Amino acid sequence: MERNLRMISDRISKMAGAKIIEKRYSYRDYQKYRQSSHKFELKQRLYFLIQQSKSFDDFLEKAEQLHVHIDFSQKHSRFMMTDRAMTKPIRGRQLSKRNLYDKDFFRTHFVKQEIESRLEFLLNRVNSLEELLLKAKELNLTIDLKQKNVTFTLEENGKPISLSHKKISDKKLYDVNFFQDYFKNKEVGVSYGLENLQKQYHAFQEERDKEKVSTEESEEAFKKYKGQRDAIHEFEVELVEHQIERLVDEGIYIKVSFGIKQSGLIFIPNYQLDIMEEENHKKYKVYIRETTSYFIYNKENSEMNRYIKGRTLIRQLTNDSRMIPYRRPTVESLQEKISEINLLVELTETDKKYQDIKDELVAEIAELDIKLTQTNEKITTLNKMAEVFINLKGAELSSQKLARYDFSKLNLTESISLEQVNEKIGVLQEKLDRYLDEYESLVRRLETFAKIFNNNKNMYQKFQENVSVE
Template sequence: MVVTKVKQIKSVNKLSDGLKYIEDGAKTIGTELIDSNLNFPVKMIGGQPVSQLVSGNLVIDVESAYSEFMMLKQLANLEKGRPINNEELLKNDVLAHHVIQSFSPEDNLTPEQVHEIGRKTALELTGGSHQFIIATHMDKGHLHNHIYINSTNSITLNKFRWQKGTKKALEQISDKYADLAGAKILEHKNQFGHKEYSAYQKENIFKLEIKSRLEFLLKHSTSLADFQEKAKALGLAVDFSGKYAKYKLLDKEQKRNTRDSTLSKKGRYSLEQIEERIAKNEIVHPLESIKDEYDKEQAEKAEDFEIRVKIEPWQVEHETNTGIYLQMQYGIANQGTVKIPSRLVDKQEDGSFDIFIKKSDFFYFINPDNSTSNKFMKGSTLINQLAYESGEYILTKNPNISKLDLLVKEYNYLVSHGVSESDQFYELRDRFLEQIEETQESLNRLDEKVEHLNKIASALEDISSDNPIDAKVAYQILEELNISSSVNPKEIEKQVVEVSIERKALKEKFDSIIKDFTQYEKLERHAEARRQSPTLDQKPKDEVER
């Protein structure tokens, strides 16, 4: 696996000493002579010529890299009207960026492969217009690169701007070339957890996870003590000592507690409502299995998807053990690649791929020619662009399908444990009814969307009609709908098919749920009849004596 670190060099002495350190022969001289177009320096060891794994970009002699770095900076100072020794006068000026790129012995990469990964990473990050020296160290238990990048651009003489997203760009570029070489790539657990996102967004990520764990606990706790014990098992700290209930994730980088009032405006996670809710539960997962059951449910949710699209082989630039790299356009004149992890990909026998993603997923777009264009894109943007380029249908899984599936699973769990007359069962019934109503509304909205699209398609067809009246009416309709007459009718027809497929799948699920709910109502009526039927103990005393 590859791990990157970055340090900024802010003094001429540290730049000079740092370049000497990374080029140290005891660390960089290998055991063989390597035939490479990088022209590695050749050293004589024991009478045998061997290569020193040090190379440079826009540097004539790697051993004089410090002088060449400083000469470029002096030229920039003269061009920009600064003192020629400006770097010696300023204390906080960044002279170079020191990138450390470390690899695991388990990757089984050669020193030359590691060096090449570092070289390609630095070239893509800088666009090739910055001087840099890369040295591969072999003196420790793992191979690692040291890369010194001159902050001064050789063409524009401007400084390389290390911005908020530059570290993420470096990591993604490094991961790409390491992945292509066969190294293990660290999987980021948090789909949303991109460090350069604001603290507000990070806090909301914590809130989503806290709510997920609380919802599970609300269904699988029978008392406040049981709730607190199981919360601890799920890595959730619970504090009911103050005016507000407070929560904190113990297995995440959450620094401050989160109040219940910030999780739900209706007070769903307050002490009072928690006690009221869990008092209804009769059958729940025991403490010893609560963590496994929660992890199981989360794994099922992670495997769920919202959108599926077919990817043609020509769209795939690289295929590795960890995923596929797709060619795509992101904006005007911005060509690059996006990696889709293998867990979201199914390869088909004909060489094509089906990818399954969620609209809220994030993917990282890499422009190999301009790293400043690298950026995150949402799943919805990615899928629309890929489908547009390939012409394939976007198959959307309506979110109500997953919600209905979860309710059915809860229903089967209660019934299988003989729970059909409790408050827990009736609470599930209420959620069932709400979800059925929500699903029906979604079906109605999809019907309206199909009708809307068909109206557009019909108008687009009529604008080319020989009948001037039909054409005039068509233009009026398109103007009312705020649709350009230049829209391709085929694209609208494609959307009609996609929405119709989504509606068909939801309708089929809805119909099957209605059947299950009918069975549920029969059980409820049977239970109600038993409750109302007088038992022996309820009969009048004289009737019992007779």
């Protein structure tokens, strides 16, 4: 019956030219999928294996240890988890829309890893581009510089694999300009010969990979990894209607702010969203992980696009923001009229000239603007520190590595804790809220003041005349 009604409804909608919206894939659906899906479990295992493997061969060896059987012999790669009740294999193309998860995908990942590792090792040990090219060949890496582009060819087990500079790293662009600028600005250091170069690189590799688990430890390490991922707090936040900018088939756009007069849109996909129908309205709940990064899109100015951490977004949406919250205008026309009268009364009592009052207001606003900016910058720095502490304890190795770098860059010490940082953020937030209230009050006064005297220059004079007549 329900199916027939749906078919009739769809047909009428098509005839009317309306778009048919399929059933949304909600957060509750996603949780059921996570618990029962072989595909989700397989992707978790593969991600863990990629992070913990030193090479393609090491990846295959550890995959068997995690009960993942991989078949690259056919047109499409196939995966079976031998410790789960799977009736048929999962093809690589089913795991991702962007990547095929085939043999080339995994090989390319580890080739990129090795090329970047060699560059990191060599750049600190050479003083010129010519020396780099020579020593790279000693490590089976050929660097071919063209007019703008660079091609890297790594030979492993007698098989060369070539990649362009755009595919090597997410952190650096190893193009021609990079190498030219690097050696132009590099101070000349000690130049090492070719002797023992491979031995030194092998020691460098061992140091790089020392945190990766062995094959025997893989299964136990994966259980720990899953436990850590599941332990990451996922917060449920209920939205009110004014926070929702737009509802689309794939999710919702919500409006957030990240500074004074700086705002943008964040997209929340359906799998992080629940929409519940109630009597007279809909209830929207979003589920946000504090360690996830969300992209803020500013449609007026692309230079204002940026990322915001889940922990900051949660505070934004629950009005416990560690940044300046988005506030909707609340002044009604009646209140504006009252403000105008109050202002005129104030002028009458104080007997101050318009220019003097305007100058005072502008000076106060400028002073508060400086305080707001300084306080906001301090909060931003503290938020960055808090993110570092969270990522240091996170499950993803890439986040931990970046966090260790930021820990050093921010000059943090072991004596500082996340609790202390959050306490400082709370104190500054109270101060920021107080400054913001004063700032908004002054701006409203100035706007009302300008409106009265710019649009109605004779208003004050008429008001005085009316008072004297009465």
